[in-house]
Amino acid sequence: MSTVIAQPVEARLVAAAPRMQSIPATLRYDRSDPFAVRMTFPAPATLENVEVCWTFSRELLAAGLHDQAGEGDVRVRPYGYDRTVLEFHAPQGTAIVHVRSGEIRRFLDATGDLVPVGLEHQHMDLDRELAELMRDAC
Template sequence: MSTVIEQAVRARLVASAPRTDSVAATLRYDRGNPFAVQMSFPARATLEGVEVAWEFARELLVAGLDEPAGVGDVRVRPYGYDRTVVEFHALEGVAMVHIRTSEVRRFLRRAQHLVPVGREHEFLDLDQDLTELLRDAC
């Protein structure tokens, strides 16, 4: 069984101007990092012209489907029928994207099959993490 799930989603990038652009984005879940999900955007969708990936808690994405969640760099909240808003806060400003909630739920179901919620700790390789930490400390 694969240890990584990737799912393409259509994200509607909400700009400060009265227009929105639809961009391809990718949601990614890696069993090797069981508490996190990643959302990446292609170069054409970013100010810097390079692919950008944001990593945040899977738990945040789950919570934000039903009520506003997050107080840091990433915030998630429901919006109308079958829409979820994900806000990315950085020094350069705020990027806001709308994603179909049904697509997010499908992604989260697939991640749940890979690593059940509440059992993430079973998939951590603490020995490897400690080895890397100590190696970098020397």
């Protein structure tokens, strides 16, 4: 069984980089980092013309399907019948994208099959994480 899920999604750009209405993005989940989700946008969709990857919690993405979630750089909320809004706040500006809620649900279902919600701690390599923290502290 694969330890990584990468699912392409179509994101409809609402703000920032106005030259592009619809952009291909990728939602990614790695069992070795079980609490995190990554959403990557290709270079042509960004103001700096470089690929951009946002990392946020799987819990935030799931909560945002049903109600407004997030207070920091990433915020998620439902929009209409089958859309979810993701807001990405950075010093350079804010990007707002709409993604079909069904695509997000399928992605979250797949991540749940890989690492069930509530059992993320069983997939963490605490020794490796501690070693990285200690290395960075020196």
